[in-house]
Amino acid sequence: MxxxxxxNLDLIAADLDDDLVVLDVEQGKYFSLNPIxxxxxxxxxxxxxxxxxxxxxxDEYDVSSEECNRxxxxxxxxxxxxxxxx
Amino acid sequence: MLLKEKIPTxxxxxxTDFLDLEIPNEDIATCSSCTLCKSDKSPYLxxxxxxxxxxxxxxxxxGILKENEFEFGKKxxxxxxxxxxxxxxxxxxxxxxFTLRQNEVLKKKxxxxxxxxxxxxxxPYYDHGRCSVWKYRESLCVTFYCSSIGGKNGDDFxxxxxxxxxxxxxxxxxxxxxxxxxxxxLLEVKELKTESFDFENLQSxxxxxxxxxxxxxxxxxxxxxxxxSYSLIQELSREEFISIxxxxxxxxxxxxxxxxxxxxxxxYPEFLRLNPKVIFEPQNNGKLKLRVDEQIVTIDLVFLxxxxxxxxxxxxVHVFHLAFKVLLSLNPVVDKxxxxxxxxxxx
Numbered sequence: 001m002x003x004x005x006x007x008n009l010d011l012i013a014a015d016l017d018d019d020l021v022v023l024d025v026e027q028g029k030y031f032s033l034n035p036i037x038x039x040x041x042x043x044x045x046x047x048x049x050x051x052x053x054x055x056x057x058x059d060e061y062d063v064s065s066e067e068c069n070r071x072x073x074x075x076x077x078x079x080x081x082x083x084x085x086x
Numbered sequence: 087m088l089l090k091e092k093i094p095t096x097x098x099x100x101x102t103d104f105l106d107l108e109i110p111n112e113d114i115a116t117c118s119s120c121t122l123c124k125s126d127k128s129p130y131l132x133x134x135x136x137x138x139x140x141x142x143x144x145x146x147x148x149g150i151l152k153e154n155e156f157e158f159g160k161k162x163x164x165x166x167x168x169x170x171x172x173x174x175x176x177x178x179x180x181x182x183x184f185t186l187r188q189n190e191v192l193k194k195k196x197x198x199x200x201x202x203x204x205x206x207x208x209x210p211y212y213d214h215g216r217c218s219v220w221k222y223r224e225s226l227c228v229t230f231y232c233s234s235i236g237g238k239n240g241d242d243f244x245x246x247x248x249x250x251x252x253x254x255x256x257x258x259x260x261x262x263x264x265x266x267x268x269x270x271x272l273l274e275v276k277e278l279k280t281e282s283f284d285f286e287n288l289q290s291x292x293x294x295x296x297x298x299x300x301x302x303x304x305x306x307x308x309x310x311x312x313x314x315s316y317s318l319i320q321e322l323s324r325e326e327f328i329s330i331x332x333x334x335x336x337x338x339x340x341x342x343x344x345x346x347x348x349x350x351x352x353x354y355p356e357f358l359r360l361n362p363k364v365i366f367e368p369q370n371n372g373k374l375k376l377r378v379d380e381q382i383v384t385i386d387l388v389f390l391x392x393x394x395x396x397x398x399x400x401x402x403v404h405v406f407h408l409a410f411k412v413l414l415s416l417n418p419v420v421d422k423x424x425x426x427x428x429x430x431x432x433x
Contacts, residue, residue: 012125014411019391023412025129025200030388030412 002049005076007041007085022084031082040075044085050076087111089346092228094221096149096319097254100327103339109243109346110353114406115231122232124411129201134215135232137199137207139172139180139188141278143259146222147177148316151309159218162210167308170285170292175268175301175311176259176278183290185280198413225251233406237421239352243345250338252277257330261322262315269302354420357432358405359398364428366390381426389419398432 012023020038022031033041043056053076054068061068079085090098090105098105115121122130130137147163150156167173171181180188184207191203199207211219217227229248234240256277263273274282285296298305328335367375374387385393392414395405409416423429 010127012127012412014125014392014408014414016391016395016408021388021391021412021414023198023414025198025413030386030414032388032391 004047005085006047007044110235112231113403114233121410133204136209136212137204140224141179143177143255144312144315145319148312149222150219158213159211171290179280182288233415236349236353237417239349243349246345262318265318354402355431358396358429359432361428383422383426385419
C-alpha cells in the first residue's frame, strides 16, 4: 500500500501569496516555503499518497510526469525532514 | 488619540497635565482583535498577552472591591487574599512560585510561548477574553503593546509612561499606609518586588507568623485596608498628589512629553515601500544582508517574504498583522530598514 502524507496540522502558517511562512511553536522554528512546497503543503491538508499528489500537480503545472515525480519526491523528503508533514 | 483615553480615570484628577497629550493610535496592537491571535492555532488564543501577574497596589484593589461591578475580579482578589500568597499591605504581588516560573519563561529567546506556558502564567484577572479589573488596571497593563506603530520610539514612550505610573502606584500605596498610621520604620520606600517579602516560600506555603508581622494590626482585615487605601487616595487633591510625587513628577513629565514628540514624528507611515535600490545577499547562516549604497542591514531570512510585502500598496498594519499570524514582530526589522532608508514612506 502506498505511503500517505499529511501536513502537520499543529503548525501555524502565514500565507504571503507566493510564499508561505510556517511556525512550529514546539520546535521554536520558522520555515519559509517556496511556491511549490507551499502548494504541496496546501494539498496535504487531506491525506494523499505521492501518486495522488503528482496527479494533482500535473494538472496545475506544465511539467513532464518524470520531472514532477522527481520534484515531488524531493519536496516530500524535505518537508518530512522539517517535520512539516507526517 | 489623547492620552486620557489610556490613563485610568482614578488618576485623571492628578494627571491633568497629561490628559490632552496627543499620541498616535496603536493600530497594530489591537486588544479587541488581538494581534497575537491572528491564527486560530496561536498559543495565545486563550490568553492574549495576559500572561503576566499584575502588581496591584492597595488603593487600586480597594477601588475594585468597592465597585458594584467587576464580580470576577473581586472574586479573584478575595481568593488571593484568602490564600495570602503575594498579599501585602502595599498590594497584591505575584507569588514566589509564579515569579520563578515567569523568570524561566522570560529567559527564552523566542517571542512566543507554548500554549501550556501561557496557561501556567495566565493573569488571575483574565476572564474569557476580557480584563475583569480594567478600570483599575496597573501600570504595565495600561502601557503594554506587543507592537507599537512607532517602533522603538513608541516603545520608549510607553516604557517611560509605565515607569511613571509605577512610581505613582508605589508612592500612593505608601502614602495610604502612612495615613493609616503604619509604623514608619517598617514602611518600604523602594520599589516593591516579590523578592522583598519572605512570608511565603517557593511552594506558596505561607508562614503565618511572618505574614501577621507584615500586616501588623491589619492581619485578617486585608480587604478593609485596601478599601480604606482607596478612600484616602480618592480624597487627595492634585496639589497633595504633586507634593507626594516631588521632583520625580517634573522630571517624568518633561521626559514623557519629549518622548511623545518623537513618537508622533516617527509613527510608521500608512504605506511603506522597499527602496528599489536594495540588493539582497542571502548568507549561509540563515541570515540576509540588505545593501543600499554604503548601508548594510542584516536580518533573519524568515523576514524576507514579509519585507517584500511593503510594496507601497499594502497597508503597513496589514503587513504587520500577516507577520503576527506566525508570531513574528516586524518592529525591530522595520526600525532598522527605515533608519537605513531601505524602507521609505510611499508618496
